[in-house]
Amino acid sequence: MRLLMPVVDGHRRPHGPYTVASALLHRLVPGVLERSAELVAAHDIEIRAAAPGLRDLVPARRVTIDVDLPDDERILVPAPRRTLRLANGIAEFVRDVVPPGETLVVCNGAEADPTDAELLDVMTRRIPPDVLRIVVYSDGPEHPEDSRAAEELWDAVDRCLREGFLHAVAELGRLGLARADPGGELWWRFAQRTATALGGLGRTEQAREVWRSVRTASQDPAVHAAGAYGMAMLDARHSDPARRDLVRAREWINEAIAISTLLPDPLERAFKLGFDRNGLALIELREGRPEAALALVESAIELARELEERHPVHRMVLRANRARLLAVLGRTKEALDDYAAAIGIDPAFPDFYLDRGNLLAKLGYHDEALADYESAMRAGPPLPEAHYNRAELRIARDDLDGALADLGRVIDLDPAFLDAYINRAGLLAGLERDDEAWTDVSAGLALAPGNPHLLVVLGQLETAAGRHREARRALDRAIEAAPGLAAAWGNRGVLRFEAGDVEGAVEDLSQAIGLEPQPDLYANRAVALRALGREGEADADDERASRTG
Structure with a gap:
């Protein structure tokens, strides 16, 4: 057995998410850079997310607009599936550069962060064992409990939420809540991140408990408005449609709107009120009233004009949401204009290429739809949905071989x-x-x-x-x-x-x-x-x- 590198301790403490990935990439990337800087650049997002220690070596080539925004303007949280995309990108990089006949050994596998567990599963499935054999076992050195102070934990929680490492946010956020002063600014930031991560993971009742603790600990109107919004979205966005409670969601979002209307700072009020109205629009849409939803989103867009150049992500989301509603109502020309505006704000964000591509395909503009799907593919790590959508387009164009190739790619990326x-x-x-x-x-x-x-x-x-x-x-x-x-x-x-x-x-x-x-x-x-x-x-x-x- 030829070891690719010394045995990797996969325990999530003390290094957190992608402990295994980071060690593996630190072993491989410097050598690959000497031979093929282009290959490294093609995986810049995955490498920089999983191995931040390599960021000086691997410049960011594909960057979304929120990278340099202040904390209160970064409103988008990566979906839980982002880590699968990262894992597939890392697996493809490793498969392309590792010499055949190597073995990777990982100890403390049972204590690995879910990001590493997912990566090891993807690599085992997608890299032939004669190229890289992967051995994982549970024994390994013990690690002390995380003793970092709240301020130290905050940096880890904030980074993990930006990257979409939601399990780590949920775990470390709870530690931060226990170590910060209840009701204080740092405590509130931990609470908001933790509840958001729990909701994204489908751990709805746990998220609800965190939002309840916010109401108990704080008397800040903006915090209560945010908590009410969070509670509303737990009901409105539940992954199981049968468990959505749109009546209760409306009660909570109305409370959020009532509080936001009274906020004294005009810029904060314009942002928060627009944000909350956008949430109410989702409820209206799910209750079958797209016209009412559209009116709410348009009122939020009007409020966003008061923000001038601030909150570009908020403005991007509002334009994309209006595009979706216009498409539902059959106003396709206006919908396409709004999608173009949203994409213009952040051309590196893939989701709206997919949405616009779907609308273009429905309208019969197949070449334009194909261009959008392929733009989504280029914008980041492997994206199964883009290949699936392109397969449907290829079926419509009677390109069955191309469709089968795309569907095979989808299943390879996400079985x-x-x-x-x-x-x-x-x-x-x-x-x-x-x-x-x-x-x-x-x-x-x-x-x-x-x-x-x-x-x-x-x-x-x-x-x-x-x-x-x-x-x-x-x-x-x-x-x-x-x-x-x-x-x-x-x-x-x-x-x-x-x-x-x-x-x-x-x-x-x-x-x-x-x-x-x-x-x-x-x-x-x-x-x-x-x-x-x-x-x-x-x-x-x-x-x-x-x-x-």
């Missing part, structure tokens, strides 16, 4: 990306690559048992294999789960025809046509009608098939 399995399985089945389609259906159903789209593909595959009973069972389950899914009815119609139930085939194909009139459905029903001797109806369906094709 839990269910929709990628659904789309790739469907494409493979349509190309009669049934063995590969079976693999994707099996993987997808392991993630989401009973998914109706996968059950439809399963029904297709079982039908093609002549296993009519199994095919019928799969398609019946798909229809039961999603009675509005035309593909389920259409495929069951084909199956019933093959099984000799021609009347049943016509019934199912008619149901499918009622949901989604497609040429192939008309053509298939024409065949069934002709088998029943209903020539006139069959001719009419053939005509419809040619007219809609």
Whole structure:
């Protein structure tokens, strides 16, 4: 066994997130810089995030606008999935530069920060073992409890929130809360970061407890307004739609707005009130009132004019939110203008390229949509969603090989990306690559048992294999789960025809046509009608098939 480097202690204390990644990158990057500075530059974001000690060696090439903003203007928190993007970027860098036959050994694996645990999983999955063998074990030296004072902890918490290391923020933030003076400025900053991280991780009740402690400890109006906003968003943004409480969210956001309206400083009032109205717009949208949501966002944009050059991220978010609402209301030209304005404020922020690309694709501007998806890909570490969206665009353009390549990339980056399995399985089945389609259906159903789209593909595959009973069972389950899914009815119609139930085939194909009139459905029903001797109806369906094709 040839060790790439001495055994790495993966314990999250004392170095925090990406302890393993930092040690590994410190071992590799200096040597790679001598051979290929371009390769290092291509991974500047990942390297600088995971190994801040290398920042002097690795200049920032892709920088978002919030890097140099003051604390109160940095309002965006990276999504939890950002660490998966970083892990994939680091894994690709390591795979490209490590000499074959090396072994990486990590001790204290059970005490590693989730960022390192995720990275080790990604590297194990994506780097062939004959290139880099990874050995992780739990034993290792013990480390004392974190004894840093609140002021020292603050720097770590602030950096971790900026980078999206939410588990570390939640852990270190609690330590900071315990060591800062309750109700003081530093305590409040810990509380705000900790609650935000807990909410982002889906630990809603824990986040709610932190916001409650804010209300108990502080009499500052701005703090109470922020706490009320935080409570509202826990209810409005819950990851499980069934657990969203929009009534309670409205109660909290109304309290936030009422307090913000009374703030004495005009700039703080304009920012906070606009921020809160933007939150209320989300609630209005989720209650089915996009016009009311749009009016709120536009009022927030008007308030932001008072801020002049301050709070550019806030202004960017408002323009993008207005673009989304305008798109919902069918005002696509105005939506595209707002997306352009948002992207103009920060061209290095990838999300709005994706949103604009989706709108452009829907409007049939495929070349422009493709450019936006590829801009999103270039803006940062590997982004599965951009490849997924490009795959859908390629399907629409009948570039099936390109679509399959993109879907494969999505699954490589994120094996839990269910929709990628659904789309790739469907494409493979349509190309009669049934063995590969079976693999994707099996993987997808392991993630989401009973998914109706996968059950439809399963029904297709079982039908093609002549296993009519199994095919019928799969398609019946798909229809039961999603009675509005035309593909389920259409495929069951084909199956019933093959099984000799021609009347049943016509019934199912008619149901499918009622949901989604497609040429192939008309053509298939024409065949069934002709088998029943209903020539006139069959001719009419053939005509419809040619007219809609």
